[in-house]
Amino acid sequence: MTDYRSIKPITKNIVSLNAPPIEITKTLGGYPLYISETKSTGVVQIELFWGKGSFHQKQAFQSSLAGDLIFAGTKKRKEVEIIQLFDHLGATHQTETLFMGSSIVLRCMKKHFEKVFSWLLENASAACYPEQEVASAILVHSASLERQQKTSKYWALRKSMEKLYGPNHPLTRFGNTDDCQKINSACLLNYRKKHLPISDCMLFLSGDIDKEIVAKTNAIMSPYPGGDFSVPTFQHCFNLPIDNTVIKHKVANTNQVSLQMVAHISPKNIKEKHAFTLLNMCLGGYFGSQLMQVLREEKGLTYGVSSYFQPAFKDFTWTIAGEFNSTNTQESFETIDMIFQNLRDTIMPLETLNKIKQYYAGQFRSGFDGPFAMNSKVQHLLLQGLDIDYFETVLPSIWAISPKDLNHLANNYLHKESFIHVLAGDT
Amino acid sequence: MHSYKKFELSNGLRVIHLEDKSRTTIVLNTLYNVGARDESPNRTGFAHLFEHLMFSGSANVPLFDKEVEEAGGQNNAFTTNEITNYHLVMPRENIETAFWLESDRMKSLNINEKSLSVQRGVVVEEFKQRCYNAPFGFLWHHIRKIVYSQSPYRWPTIGESIEHIETASLEEVQAFYNQFYGPQNAIVSVVGDISLNQTKLLCEKWFGDIKKLESANQNNYLQEKKPSSRRFLESLDVSPNPAVFLVWRGPVFLDPRSINLDLFAELLGGSDVSPLQLELVKSKQLLNAAECFYMRGLAEGLFVLYGIMNDGVSHLTCEKALLDVCKSLFLPSSTLKKSMQGCINRQLSHLLFEAVQPMQLAQKLCYYENAGDLEGINKEVSHLENASLKAVLTDASATLTDESVSVIYYHPKKNDRL
Numbered sequence: 018m019t020d021y022r023s024i025k026p027i028t029k030n031i032v033s034l035n036a037p038p039i040e041i042t043k044t045l046g047g048y049p050l051y052i053s054e055t056k057s058t059g060v061v062q063i064e065l066f067w068g069k070g071s072f073h074q075k076q077a078f079q080s081s082l083a084g085d086l087i088f089a090g091t092k093k094r095k096e097v098e099i100i101q102l103f104d105h106l107g108a109t110h111q112t113e114t115l116f117m118g119s120s121i122v123l124r125c126m127k128k129h130f131e132k133v134f135s136w137l138l139e140n141a142s143a144a145c146y147p148e149q150e151v152a153s154a155i156l157v158h159s160a161s162l163e164r165q166q167k168t169s170k171y172w173a174l175r176k177s178m179e180k181l182y183g184p185n186h187p188l189t190r191f192g193n194t195d196d197c198q199k200i201n202s203a204c205l206l207n208y209r210k211k212h213l214p215i216s217d218c219m220l221f222l223s224g225d226i227d228k229e230i231v232a233k234t235n236a237i238m239s240p241y242p243g244g245d246f247s248v249p250t251f252q253h254c255f256n257l258p259i260d261n262t263v264i265k266h267k268v269a270n271t272n273q274v275s276l277q278m279v280a281h282i283s284p285k286n287i288k289e290k291h292a293f294t295l296l297n298m299c300l301g302g303y304f305g306s307q308l309m310q311v312l313r314e315e316k317g318l319t320y321g322v323s324s325y326f327q328p329a330f331k332d333f334t335w336t337i338a339g340e341f342n343s344t345n346t347q348e349s350f351e352t353i354d355m356i357f358q359n360l361r362d363t364i365m366p367l368e369t370l371n372k373i374k375q376y377y378a379g380q381f382r383s384g385f386d387g388p389f390a391m392n393s394k395v396q397h398l399l400l401q402g403l404d405i406d407y408f409e410t411v412l413p414s415i416w417a418i419s420p421k422d423l424n425h426l427a428n429n430y431l432h433k434e435s436f437i438h439v440l441a442g443d444t
Numbered sequence: 445m446h447s448y449k450k451f452e453l454s455n456g457l458r459v460i461h462l463e464d465k466s467r468t469t470i471v472l473n474t475l476y477n478v479g480a481r482d483e484s485p486n487r488t489g490f491a492h493l494f495e496h497l498m499f500s501g502s503a504n505v506p507l508f509d510k511e512v513e514e515a516g517g518q519n520n521a522f523t524t525n526e527i528t529n530y531h532l533v534m535p536r537e538n539i540e541t542a543f544w545l546e547s548d549r550m551k552s553l554n555i556n557e558k559s560l561s562v563q564r565g566v567v568v569e570e571f572k573q574r575c576y577n578a579p580f581g582f583l584w585h586h587i588r589k590i591v592y593s594q595s596p597y598r599w600p601t602i603g604e605s606i607e608h609i610e611t612a613s614l615e616e617v618q619a620f621y622n623q624f625y626g627p628q629n630a631i632v633s634v635v636g637d638i639s640l641n642q643t644k645l646l647c648e649k650w651f652g653d654i655k656k657l658e659s660a661n662q663n664n665y666l667q668e669k670k671p672s673s674r675r676f677l678e679s680l681d682v683s684p685n686p687a688v689f690l691v692w693r694g695p696v697f698l699d700p701r702s703i704n705l706d707l708f709a710e711l712l713g714g715s716d717v718s719p720l721q722l723e724l725v726k727s728k729q730l731l732n733a734a735e736c737f738y739m740r741g742l743a744e745g746l747f748v749l750y751g752i753m754n755d756g757v758s759h760l761t762c763e764k765a766l767l768d769v770c771k772s773l774f775l776p777s778s779t780l781k782k783s784m785q786g787c788i789n790r791q792l793s794h795l796l797f798e799a800v801q802p803m804q805l806a807q808k809l810c811y812y813e814n815a816g817d818l819e820g821i822n823k824e825v826s827h828l829e830n831a832s833l834k835a836v837l838t839d840a841s842a843t844l845t846d847e848s849v850s851v852i853y854y855h856p857k858k859n860d861r862l
Contacts, residue, residue, distance in 0.1 A: 026540035060796040100717040107789025160732035317565025379516020
């Protein structure tokens, strides 16, 4: 008799998303407003989002510190007073600055929504960046950067990006500790006024949202005339000619090497973009990828190696990164090259491709679960200039990609000559 | 309130079910009552190494991850000094695959020399990445070494040294599996869009025929007395900034005093304008980072308070400043009373947000059950609402004493490898 355990349960393919339609409305004052899944959680998340980020800064650290110090004080109030009210009401806040976007996210219990949101607007709109708070933040920021600069990972990323785009490119404004010292109250205030005025933001409300909360939002926003939200229209960007010499950067007191390979990718259209997604998954985008399976699970050369895309204007930087023993770097490069070659020379079995598609589909769909998941999705749509129903088209497009499509892509793009190679650490 | 249901299979496996229809995924979480404290002192890091081997296939599943991925799911695991936890997150239509996979490796893990050899290499690289190549990477080695001298809590989960991992043998792996990886030493939680009936059917089908272990882990460990005088350790580190870490031992997870120490940590350093930040980072600018937290554990907790110093600040000045700020809170005041209400509100808000995150919830349900009080998860809110400033300060001042502190001074390492 066959052991029932030897027969694996039947699985169904995840072929569609079926998420609620995305609807961007407006507040009475004209602010774009997105409200995500309503659930009786008793908590509310308020997010103010701007289509401005580190791309718009004039000097390193300007955009991130302008966000981080948004509650550091106004002409009327000190930081202590501002934060203490948030604290007292149990509200937590965080700011995020990306290349193309910035956010202030506040979470609180529903019963405190009105007070917390009013307080946020009142103080964020009048932030003046007191010198003492700026000086203290610079000390903290510089020390944190110094610690980062003791790690191989930091240098592998920095050196590879600088080699790919040049040192003065908007994508390579890494900055050093002396750049921290150049930050002052005036430059942060200029950045806030120009790029983070309340009038330019979009609002995201998620969690336990009902009509009352929406009415309160309209009332609270009414003193702030707005409706000027916009996102930058990015063009394709260009990289420097690829030089195949392996760049080595020694980092003291390390006994591993951080390996990084980067290439600039500019998909021709949405179909090619989806095909890139699958090719990357296959290469190093998840645990079952070839990089992980061969370099980690077969050879035990690394704890982690992966490949991923980072937005670069309208294009992407394709990155392969991992940590290796210094004696294994040559073998690692050779193995990566061998994986490239296999992907170029062999048409992937349909079964293998379907496994990748299914994994991708599962992760893609679960990314829409929960009351707080949708905000970043909507922001992605806006920043990339995609249609409002774009997400519903993703899974059908993914399932339509053939092994030949991926092979064609691999032959066009997966060559070691197309990647910058960097080793940092115990070189 | 979490409306979970608990049931037990005849082989001793405890299962906790919590339905959440709003999700497209279901979490199957499995906690094993085994951690680094169960290792032999000359095989430290073994529980964590074993965690890696749990992904190397079983009798009917040659490639564990491939099956997870083909079902559109994801999985991961972690090991602590006390437990090892595995989670699978599956699309709801493919949840049976998760039961098949998790039960097959509980029943008949495929242990072989090849996978052991590969995973030894992987874990050695993980050890280097986490410890040698990151600022303060050996912190937990130092903390555990200075706080304990005899207890099996004296080494970190990653292991005392790389050599212990490199020399682990196949026989030891098999013995570890036979001793700890069985139904009455495990707790499963299932959270998501699945009914209780369906959960019971799947549990019976896939876990029901797994044989019991000889005995469940009794968790008998050497109880080491708390230090009665200040302990001190100095170390070099890759961090360019010197630092001081202060550590105290405290009460266990289920002891209400542990909640009070958690709240004290929140009072002392839980906000951008908490006394720790305000006085030492912003006002006096002695430190460029300062933090404190209470790590609640099953057999004991650790209160950690640290500061990373700015140029020109001595270790002694930093230690004194940290202790002074800490002690300045021991006396109640009206300001402190107000701050306390803020801490409680923040923690209540945190609990509400946590309640909509199925994976965290699934892990927490297992953790409470393993601690011996599943219903404790529903008492968290009332514990917070009833917390009193007086009790918080009493427990903090009784725990954070000069006599029982363990102190670590970090000095920047020179660039001796350049």
